[in-house]
Amino acid sequence: MTARTTQASAPAARRVRISAGRVVIRAELLATATADRIWAALPIRSTAETWGQALQFETPVESGRDRTARALAEIGDLHFWTENDRVLIPFGRTPISRAGEIRLPSPCNVWAKAIDDVTLLKDVAPGEKVELTATT
Template identity: 50%
Template sequence: MREILIRSGEVAIRARLLDTPTANRIWENLPIYANARTWGEEIYFEAPVENVREPDARDVVEAGEIAFWPDGVAIAIGFGPTPISRKGEIRLVSPCNIWAQALDDVRQLRGVHAGEHIAIIEADS
């Protein structure tokens, strides 16, 4: 199983990659380093990966699902409401490819602020 570590400062979240074309492209491009951006309770950041929207892409996600936003060429991690969320949901700006599942609580990302360095690396086995 392929696992990654998403790290920013003291925040570290492990995630397991799914079996998707997007997950394969991201895995091939590790490590990824970027600066975090925020949008409500979502962290997103540029990724050096280009991929089309997969057939099962969606804009409403569950906490813990790690997404790739094809329109913005960015990784998006929602952990609570965004400015366009309806009651009780996490709604991303447009449909995204779900490519990984967090193994740790993504609400830790509340401690990451816009402009902070964020990294995705292969997790130690």
């Protein structure tokens, strides 16, 4: 008799689609509690707001600050602003950035990594509809 080896299959990647005005980007969720809460709340519909070179929108999600929280952002990271229950996606300088950085309003949780170019969000105007949905 021979021993059988089984290989555990990796969990499927969780991906979202963010439609804001005519712009669409995709992102892959990280393995965090904030990402889990956002995933459970999908679909999320909101209204676009801009803050310098960042898109933000309200969500029904509540989450405390976690180990991923950062005050300085990297392009391509999707953030959750815990104090205001908002998704925040920076694609350049914010009004409080210093030279060579992208500064967030406070430390924000990183919950996803963009698959597509987030600088496309520069074409989204305040007041446009935003929809965050699950995708494959």
